[in-house]
Amino acid sequence: MNVLIVYAHQEPKSFCGSLLLFGVETLKEEGHEVKVSDLYAMKFNPVCDRGDFREVADPDYFKVQKEQSYSTAQKSFAQDIAQEQEKVEWADIVIFHQPLWWFSVPSITKGWFDRVLALGFAYGGGRWFDKGVFRGKKAMLTITAGAPETRYQEGHIFGGIDRVLYPLHVGVFNLVGFDILEPFITWAPVQMSAEERAAELRRYQSRLTGLGSETSLPFHSLDQYPDPMDGLNSYVAPRSGG
Amino acid sequence: MNVLIVYAHQEPKSFCGSLLLFGVETLKEEGHEVKVSDLYAMKFNPVCDRGDFREVADPDYFKVQKEQSYSTAQKSFAQDIAQEQEKVEWADIVIFHQPLWWFSVPSITKGWFDRVLALGFAYGGGRWFDKGVFRGKKAMLTITAGAPETRYQEGHIFGGIDRVLYPLHVGVFNLVGFDILEPFITWAPVQMSAEERAAELRRYQSRLTGLGSETSLPFHSLDQYPDPMDGLNSYVAPRSGG
Numbered sequence: 201m202n203v204l205i206v207y208a209h210q211e212p213k214s215f216c217g218s219l220l221l222f223g224v225e226t227l228k229e230e231g232h233e234v235k236v237s238d239l240y241a242m243k244f245n246p247v248c249d250r251g252d253f254r255e256v257a258d259p260d261y262f263k264v265q266k267e268q269s270y271s272t273a274q275k276s277f278a279q280d281i282a283q284e285q286e287k288v289e290w291a292d293i294v295i296f297h298q299p300l301w302w303f304s305v306p307s308i309t310k311g312w313f314d315r316v317l318a319l320g321f322a323y324g325g326g327r328w329f330d331k332g333v334f335r336g337k338k339a340m341l342t343i344t345a346g347a348p349e350t351r352y353q354e355g356h357i358f359g360g361i362d363r364v365l366y367p368l369h370v371g372v373f374n375l376v377g378f379d380i381l382e383p384f385i386t387w388a389p390v391q392m393s394a395e396e397r398a399a400e401l402r403r404y405q406s407r408l409t410g411l412g413s414e415t416s417l418p419f420h421s422l423d424q425y426p427d428p429m430d431g432l433n434s435y436v437a438p439r440s441g442g
Numbered sequence: 443m444n445v446l447i448v449y450a451h452q453e454p455k456s457f458c459g460s461l462l463l464f465g466v467e468t469l470k471e472e473g474h475e476v477k478v479s480d481l482y483a484m485k486f487n488p489v490c491d492r493g494d495f496r497e498v499a500d501p502d503y504f505k506v507q508k509e510q511s512y513s514t515a516q517k518s519f520a521q522d523i524a525q526e527q528e529k530v531e532w533a534d535i536v537i538f539h540q541p542l543w544w545f546s547v548p549s550i551t552k553g554w555f556d557r558v559l560a561l562g563f564a565y566g567g568g569r570w571f572d573k574g575v576f577r578g579k580k581a582m583l584t585i586t587a588g589a590p591e592t593r594y595q596e597g598h599i600f601g602g603i604d605r606v607l608y609p610l611h612v613g614v615f616n617l618v619g620f621d622i623l624e625p626f627i628t629w630a631p632v633q634m635s636a637e638e639r640a641a642e643l644r645r646y647q648s649r650l651t652g653l654g655s656e657t658s659l660p661f662h663s664l665d666q667y668p669d670p671m672d673g674l675n676s677y678v679a680p681r682s683g684g
Contacts, residue, residue: 248452304552307550363609
């Protein structure tokens with residue numbers, strides 16, 4: 201399989217960085233092809249603006265979706281976006297690997313969603329959820345969380361981790377058609393001993409060894425949730441309010 | 443009252459931009475002081491890295507929380523961060539105003555959370571939720587959503603809007619101690635007639651006119667959710683996994 205890892209951590213010596221190295225090695229040993237988008241190392245620009253596009257659909261009024269749609273048709277995305285889009289097309293599995301910041305991904309990863317998963321390229325024209333562009337591909341979160349797991353259990357202060365990850369799972373991955381694999385979460389690595397960290401790396405190795413044969417999580421499909429707008433509107437853009 | 447609006451839209455002529463102008467005018471007419479952080483216009487940098495800090499706690503290993511904590515003590519945050527932190531301290535209410543992208547805020551706003559709400563400045567040492575640094579202040583989302591409201595109702599494809607906003611409400615605003623006001627959401631302004639848009643602007647005006655006397659939403663408090671780590675750990679950083 202082709203595996204793309206979209207990775208965001210500033211410090212290669214971090215536990216997050218160790219997980220990356222270990223993960224890449226494991227995946228290659230299993231015979232997979234691996235590409236890594238190391239966002240901080242690439243100095244990936246997360247800000248979505250006119251710079252995303254090499255041609256202009258409307259010079260007087262900047263509407264992101266209109267420009268994204270135009271650049272999809274004209275093949276005129278900025279080079280950094282086009283390169284990431286090619287990697288997504290190449291990949292069978294995309295692993296999004298980063299610390300959990302403010303119950304979400306860091307801004308640099310959020311900017312990857314905003315810019316790379318453009319209207320036209322990643323969704324639009326009724327292509328979403330189980331009719332999505334990336335159906336047949338899988339997405340997975342690899343996360344290091346600062347707090348221990350107890351804090352993220354239902355009934356505790358942060359609420360359930362499923363609630364925390366809902367916008368990422370449903371609003372990003374599911375929406376563009378990815379099947380979703382169970383997230384891999386390391387809880388509070390700062391509180392772990394060296395032995396516990398080594399065991400956690402082995403747990404990740406074991407997880408990735410079986411990646412190809414994993415069953416994806418049950419998520420939304422259009423059949424389950426009939427769209428009240430069906431027939432009225434075949435081209436609703438879910439990502440911006442204009 | 444002092445009102446800070448953290449605003450993110452690239453196009454002043456957008457409906458989001460009209461809401462901003464209308465909102466600022468209304469708040470000033472009500473006698474409030476208003477400051478706007480117009481993130482795209484400021485070319486706000488959303489990437490959290492070494493550039494956030496004018497002094498270095500550890501040159502060999504970059505750990506965000508350690509550097510944030512050190513810069514809080516040394517008052518050595520980068521100027522752009524220090525300026526935003528001063529505005530938050532000044533404000534009684536912070537309005538986060540932007541389109542909904544991928545069930546969350548755009549990357550430029552996420553980067554404002556990542557960089558401005560630093561450990562030491564905004565949380566840490568047991569200061570969170572109802573013991574949070576910003577208790578007594580209020581936060582509110584003003585959102586333009588691309589899709590109509592029906593899509594965001596429970597039982598429909600996007601799930602309930604409360605689920606979508608949970609990480610922002612609990613994992614950002616509630617966590618640092620803000621009381622949370624009901625979000626103001628404009629659904630699918632692209633599908634509105636000129637009359638409907640004008641009515642929507644009046645609805646926002648009416649909402650902001652009563653802002654000072656609004657009751658905040660019931661959200662998490664530490665009493666409701668006793669922390670299983672209490673007594674074990676008084677300084678857990680929730681935002682990064684190292």
